[in-house]
Amino acid sequence: MNNRYIVIVGCGRLGSHLANKLSKCGNSVVIIDRDESNFGKLSPEFSGFRIEGDATQIDVLQSAKLGQADILIATAHEDNTNMMIAQVAKKVFGVTKVIARVFDPKHEEVLLKLDIEVICPTAAAAEMFLTAANRQS
Amino acid sequence: MKIILVGGGKTLYFLCRNFSSKGYKVVIINREHNECEQLAKKTSAMVICGDGSDVEILEEAGARSADALLAITPFDQDNLIICQLAALKFGISRVIALANDPDNADVFEKLGVSAFSMTQIVSSLIEQRASLEQIVNLFPVGEGKVNVTEVVLDAYSPLVGKQLKDVSLPENSLIAVVIRNNQPIVPRGANDLQIADKIVLITLPENHGKVLKAVTGEIDKKNPG
Numbered sequence: 260m261n262n263r264y265i266v267i268v269g270c271g272r273l274g275s276h277l278a279n280k281l282s283k284c285g286n287s288v289v290i291i292d293r294d295e296s297n298f299g300k301l302s303p304e305f306s307g308f309r310i311e312g313d314a315t316q317i318d319v320l321q322s323a324k325l326g327q328a329d330i331l332i333a334t335a336h337e338d339n340t341n342m343m344i345a346q347v348a349k350k351v352f353g354v355t356k357v358i359a360r361v362f363d364p365k366h367e368e369v370l371l372k373l374d375i376e377v378i379c380p381t382a383a384a385a386e387m388f389l390t391a392a393n394r395q396s
Numbered sequence: 397m398k399i400i401l402v403g404g405g406k407t408l409y410f411l412c413r414n415f416s417s418k419g420y421k422v423v424i425i426n427r428e429h430n431e432c433e434q435l436a437k438k439t440s441a442m443v444i445c446g447d448g449s450d451v452e453i454l455e456e457a458g459a460r461s462a463d464a465l466l467a468i469t470p471f472d473q474d475n476l477i478i479c480q481l482a483a484l485k486f487g488i489s490r491v492i493a494l495a496n497d498p499d500n501a502d503v504f505e506k507l508g509v510s511a512f513s514m515t516q517i518v519s520s521l522i523e524q525r526a527s528l529e530q531i532v533n534l535f536p537v538g539e540g541k542v543n544v545t546e547v548v549l550d551a552y553s554p555l556v557g558k559q560l561k562d563v564s565l566p567e568n569s570l571i572a573v574v575i576r577n578n579q580p581i582v583p584r585g586a587n588d589l590q591i592a593d594k595i596v597l598i599t600l601p602e603n604h605g606k607v608l609k610a611v612t613g614e615i616d617k618k619n620p621g
Contacts, residue, residue, distance in 0.1 A: 337473065338477075339449050339476070339477040340473045343476045346507050351507075365450075365451045366481075
């Protein structure tokens with residue numbers, strides 16, 4: 260599982276971290292961000308490609324050769340951006356594995372209908388806080 | 397009819413005015429506090445300040461009882477998600493998204509959301525209108541899949557003096573109406589065509605140019621011969 264072609268949208272804290280890790284263990288990684296200065300978060304171990312552009316434009320996704328990707332990971336700052344890119348990757352480019360970060364747990368229901376795999380940091384953190392709070396000390 | 401408009405700017409303002417004058421109930425969702433205040437003053441619409449892709453804001457706007465929603469923010473991702481929430485969560489049957497990037501019009505359709513692109517509409521209007529001065533009116537219908545064009549016949553037109561049954565236009569096109577001296581005539585085969593007749597043409601974008609050439613004649617009037 261270490262020679263996959265992975266496209267990551269958003270080079271923020273999460274996107275850059277995933278890009279560094281996935282690149283280090285031998286995957287081909289392409290990372291897209293609107294702001295070139297964000298690529299400074301990539302470590303020297305990152306050996307993939309960087310694309311400066313807006314991933315809600317289909318030509319930017321085409322230049323990342325999204326059609327050949329095994330996985331798309333959407334970690335842009337805005338939920339709507341991630342939700343749109345995830346759908347485009349799945350339904351227009353036919354990427355089989357698509358994972359989007361979505362902060363607002365209220366969107367989950369609609370995303371299930373749209374058949375998009377979502378990671379919701381808000382819900383995940385809430386779970387952990389509740390578990391910790393309920394733990395007998 | 398109750399319609400929700402999400403976005404801002406002049407387009408939204410004039411759409412709102414237009415719909416209100418037709419007696420529709422309009423609800424506006426806009427993120428900017430100042431613009432909301434202006435809209436509330438200038439229009440009769442109910443104005444809600446907030447993010448249109450927030451389920452609670454849509455709920456507050458009465459999405460459950462709305463007949464249509466139009467998302468025209470400057471951000472394509474927002475327009476798409478707003479429309480999907482409106483359709484999937486609130487069951488609004490008519491939702492339309494503005495595709496700021498013309499490529500996204502197709503993408504949105506593939507994702508099940510009706511879309512339109514200003515760039516596509518305006519550029520096709522300009523191209524088609526600027527190319528021939530005899531064309532007095534053109535508008536796309538059926539999501540741009542059909543064009544309706546008014547053309548005034550002049551002396552250069554190969555159609556002038558012919559009976560309709562002898563006119564051969566390219567496939568998938570039709571002369572729907574002839575307007576002569578402001579009187580519309582729904583044409584039959586035996587009608588003839590005269591100079592200064594205004595004809596209403598139905599064409600498809602792919603044969604539009606060909607049909608126009610057949611109707612107006614191929615001679616460029618600025619450089620005759």
